[in-house]
Amino acid sequence: MNNVIHNQVVQLEIVPVAGRIGAEVRGIDLSEDLFPAVIQSIQEALLKYKVLFFRDQHQLDDEGQERFAKLLGELYAHPTVPVKDGTQAVLELDSAHGGRANAWHTDVTFVEAYPKASILRSVVIPPAGGDTVWANTAAAYEDLSPELKELSGSLRAIHSNAFDYAASAQQEAAREQTQRKNNAFVSTVYQTEHPVVRVHPETGERHLLLGQFVRRISGLRTADSDRIIDILQEHVTRLENTVRWRWAVGDVVVWDNRATQHYAINDYGDEHRVVRRVTIAGDIPIGIDGRRSITLQPKKEQAD
Numbered sequence: 001m002n003n004v005i006h007n008q009v010v011q012l013e014i015v016p017v018a019g020r021i022g023a024e025v026r027g028i029d030l031s032e033d034l035f036p037a038v039i040q041s042i043q044e045a046l047l048k049y050k051v052l053f054f055r056d057q058h059q060l061d062d063e064g065q066e067r068f069a070k071l072l073g074e075l076y077a078h079p080t081v082p083v084k085d086g087t088q089a090v091l092e093l094d095s096a097h098g099g100r101a102n103a104w105h106t107d108v109t110f111v112e113a114y115p116k117a118s119i120l121r122s123v124v125i126p127p128a129g130g131d132t133v134w135a136n137t138a139a140a141y142e143d144l145s146p147e148l149k150e151l152s153g154s155l156r157a158i159h160s161n162a163f164d165y166a167a168s169a170q171q172e173a174a175r176e177q178t179q180r181k182n183n184a185f186v187s188t189v190y191q192t193e194h195p196v197v198r199v200h201p202e203t204g205e206r207h208l209l210l211g212q213f214v215r216r217i218s219g220l221r222t223a224d225s226d227r228i229i230d231i232l233q234e235h236v237t238r239l240e241n242t243v244r245w246r247w248a249v250g251d252v253v254v255w256d257n258r259a260t261q262h263y264a265i266n267d268y269g270d271e272h273r274v275v276r277r278v279t280i281a282g283d284i285p286i287g288i289d290g291r292r293s294i295t296l297q298p299k300k301e302q303a304d
């Protein structure tokens with residue numbers, strides 16, 4: 001009677017990829033109508049492993065990716081970068097147009113309720129290189145000494161999409177492309193204050209919430225702020241806390257954006273690489289002290 005559901009559930013094979021983060025999910029076609037029990041298994045695995053890898057999802061197109069994403073939550077279109085034509089919420093990252101996310105970050109942390117999950121699909125992958133690395137930000141927090149746990153738990157940080165791209169060490173051509181892309185990226189400037197330690201709303205785990213969009217620690221002078229960010233961020237990116245994925249075309253990766261940072265390795269020169277991302281709406285972070293994140297910019301009355 002319940003054979004089909006039963007089969008879908010038992011065929012889900014979950015194989016850890018690294019010791020502290022990441023698992024490959026086998027025996028599933030994400031373009032199919034997935035039963036609620038299967039979605040639930042995926043969600044549970046996502047909370048446990050924080051990044052899930054699915055190989056050979058060649059049947060999935062943009063629409064299929066959005067359909068699968070909606071099974072995990074509400075679609076969240078990027079606040080400033082236009083969506084890919086003909087889609088509701090697909091963000092395309094094309095290496096030929098500056099789409100190289102080679103800085104450690106959590107997606108869209110410059111807004112208050114940043115996405116809870118991201119779903120990335122590979123479309124063009126270079127013959128070598130272009131791997132992506134994810135880091136477990138709960139393991140990073142747990143590795144801290146009691147003193148650093150206490151300090152980080154008391155701090156808040158300002159995140160923004162406004163960024164001095166001219167200061168980044170890029171070659172001229174790449175810089176021009178990046179500049180064009182970033183004019184769109186900062187068309188509205190966002191600034192949000194988040195706790196440096198976020199309590200995960202589903203697991204209760206504590207996570208360091210930092211990454212590329214952090215501008216400074218609230219209340220500290222720049223030099224002190226920079227050093228403290230460096231110390232904490234170094235714990236996030238320790239190799240022990242990471243998993244690295246060698247992409248093949250048709251791979252789909254889902255990550256818990258409340259529990260991870262990621263970095264797309266830019267080691268493939270002029271080879272072409274295209275990936276497409278859909279993000280799922282998240283909620284407002286809460287710190288250990290119960291304080292929520294707050295939007296500093298745009299001001300509420302300007303927001304509409």
Ligand SMILES: O=C(O)CCC(=O)C(=O)O
Pocket residue numbers: 093101107118120131132262263264275277
């Ligand atoms: O290109 C990648 O592998 C990751 C890009 C990225 O940062 C993202 O999709 O959020």
Ligand SMILES: [Fe+2]
Pocket residue numbers: 101105106107262
């Ligand atoms: Fe990203």
